[in-house]
Amino acid sequence: MENLSRVGFDNEKYLQEQTSAILKRVNRFNDKLYLEFGGKILYDYHASRVLPGFTPNVKMRLLQKLKDQVDVIMCVYAGDIERSKIRADFGITYDVDVLKSIDDLKWYGINVAAVVITRYEKQPAAVIFKNKLELKGIKVYLHYPTRGYPKNIDLIVSDEGYGANEYIETTKPIVVVTGPGPGSGKLATALSNLYHDYKKGKNAGYAKFETFPIWDLPINHMVNIAYEAATADLGDVNMIDPYHLKAYGVEAVNYNRDIESFNLLKEILTKITGDDSVYQSPTDMGVNRISAGIIDDEICKEAAYQEIIRRHLRGFVDYAMGEIGTKTLERNAEIMERVGAKDEDRLVVESARRAAKEAEKNGKGYAGIYCGAAIELQDGTIITGKNSSLLHASSGMILNAIKHLAGLPDNMILLPENIIDSVTHLKKDILNGKNASLDVEETLIALAISAISNPAAQMALQKLTELNNCEMHSTHIPTPGDEAGLRKLKINVTCDPLFSSKRLFVSE
Numbered sequence: 422m423e424n425l426s427r428v429g430f431d432n433e434k435y436l437q438e439q440t441s442a443i444l445k446r447v448n449r450f451n452d453k454l455y456l457e458f459g460g461k462i463l464y465d466y467h468a469s470r471v472l473p474g475f476t477p478n479v480k481m482r483l484l485q486k487l488k489d490q491v492d493v494i495m496c497v498y499a500g501d502i503e504r505s506k507i508r509a510d511f512g513i514t515y516d517v518d519v520l521k522s523i524d525d526l527k528w529y530g531i532n533v534a535a536v537v538i539t540r541y542e543k544q545p546a547a548v549i550f551k552n553k554l555e556l557k558g559i560k561v562y563l564h565y566p567t568r569g570y571p572k573n574i575d576l577i578v579s580d581e582g583y584g585a586n587e588y589i590e591t592t593k594p595i596v597v598v599t600g601p602g603p604g605s606g607k608l609a610t611a612l613s614n615l616y617h618d619y620k621k622g623k624n625a626g627y628a629k630f631e632t633f634p635i636w637d638l639p640i641n642h643m644v645n646i647a648y649e650a651a652t653a654d655l656g657d658v659n660m661i662d663p664y665h666l667k668a669y670g671v672e673a674v675n676y677n678r679d680i681e682s683f684n685l686l687k688e689i690l691t692k693i694t695g696d697d698s699v700y701q702s703p704t705d706m707g708v709n710r711i712s713a714g715i716i717d718d719e720i721c722k723e724a725a726y727q728e729i730i731r732r733h734l735r736g737f738v739d740y741a742m743g744e745i746g747t748k749t750l751e752r753n754a755e756i757m758e759r760v761g762a763k764d765e766d767r768l769v770v771e772s773a774r775r776a777a778k779e780a781e782k783n784g785k786g787y788a789g790i791y792c793g794a795a796i797e798l799q800d801g802t803i804i805t806g807k808n809s810s811l812l813h814a815s816s817g818m819i820l821n822a823i824k825h826l827a828g829l830p831d832n833m834i835l836l837p838e839n840i841i842d843s844v845t846h847l848k849k850d851i852l853n854g855k856n857a858s859l860d861v862e863e864t865l866i867a868l869a870i871s872a873i874s875n876p877a878a879q880m881a882l883q884k885l886t887e888l889n890n891c892e893m894h895s896t897h898i899p900t901p902g903d904e905a906g907l908r909k910l911k912i913n914v915t916c917d918p919l920f921s922s923k924r925l926f927v928s929e
Contacts, residue, residue: 428474429721435714440486442710450626455611458599459631463525471647471725484531492534492591495519496600496607499538499547516550518601534591535560539606562587571685578692583616616693629706634659636673636704637712643725650732653752654745664702679703730767733757734915741918769795769894772803777896780807794818796893815903816864826884835878840867861906
């Protein structure tokens with residue numbers, strides 16, 4: 422079997438090149454550089470999946486190297502707060518993600534200068550969030566929809582446009598402007614402060630730190646196509662940057678939104694700074710040396726291919742949950758066809774579906790639902806699980822996987838009957854739960870309790886960390902307890918768009 426732990430990316434090479442590129446850009450501007458972070462500073466799991474070896478928090482290490490020169494501004498769109506928009510990889514809302522990010526940045530010793538609530542129009546939830554932040558001693562600024570945007574440059578770059586937003590006080594030469602997701606208002610925040618700086622006579626600058634697409638890889642490189650799959654809901658399309666090609670005779674990859682908005686952004690920057698020669702292309706604006714860290718192109722291509730399939734499967738689930746429309750599904754299908762992929766190329770898919778069929782054949786499901794789950798371990802071994810009256814399919818799979826890793830026989834009992842009976846009694850008879858079988862989170866707790874007196878359970882418990890970054894598929898959408906447990910185990914999960922219960926509301 423193929424070893425899945427092969428490395429295609431070198432973090433140290435990337436850190437060295439990226440740090441040098443940022444400092445070089447800072448030197449172009451005497452007073453201040455506003456560096457818009459287009460991707461995630463922390464927990465960039467997309468990058469770690471398509472570039473095996475990439476540490477999800479490597480960008481935080483980069484900021485640590487520069488921490489004496491860095492302030493951070495966190496942006497969050499008031500509309501996202503109002504509609505409780507969810508960050509999918511954590512299952513938390515954008516406003517909670519801002520709080521989590523502030524804690525994480527402070528833990529790494531990086532100063533968060535302020536939070537900016539963008540496009541603020543007195544949304545009730547945004548008002549509550551502002552009050553909560555201020556009670557915690559965090560400086561909060563309110564920025565409003567920019568008057569004249571996008572057509573009236575004279576109004577945008579005026580005291581009634583960017584000037585209407587309060588100036589955000591910072592003290593460091595590099596100001597990282599970030600947010601929990603796209604549309605957070607990062608660009609407008611950076612340009613508003615840039616406008617104020619120039620009015621004060623400060624020679625500030627703007628640049629963009631965006632990991633994908635990778636500008637100096639081919640447009641049809643699998644890693645760049647995986648970016649299109651990741652942004653299918655936004656309709657992003659990779660393109661050769663025509664401005665860069667014209668200015669330098671060099672092909673560089675960018676995406677449609679940046680290319681389409683370049684003329685407008687260049688006009689705004691020229692109007693603010695009085696200099697039209699700072700940037701000749703959207704690629705010029707970027708500070709991205711991610712390609713320097715790629716040490717095995719084939720490994721990264723294969724990982725990106727798998728990510729495309731992962732996104733395709735995820736699209737069906739998002740559609741079933743009512744989160745996206747058919748246009749995104751069509752976009753996903755087009756990308757799959759372009760690279761010649763099918764869902765079954767993700768090996769755990771067929772294994773999970775076979776497990777569900779076996780459960781149905783043997784009549785060992787639960788309440789007329791037959792679920793299967795499969796995980797591919799780091800050495801390529803595939804382990805499956807089926808649902809039952811005692812365990813969810815994912816729970817059974819986890820127990821089977823760690824028994825295998827610990828070298829324990831299949832018939833070894835990790836969870837004694839008395840522990841399972843106690844938990845199911847609590848769920849069904851005391852808490853009036855509809856489903857008494859144990860989800861992943863409950864199974865992990867029960868395993869920890871069993872490990873106190875069961876040496877086999879203790880051996881298996883120690884193997885849980887070996888499931889980190891393993892690939893898994895389920896024939897049904899995980900329940901909240903399954904999803905939370907699998908996320909904590911850092912397992913890369915996909916599933917079929919089927920619900921694990923016939924009930925409309927599933928809370929367990």
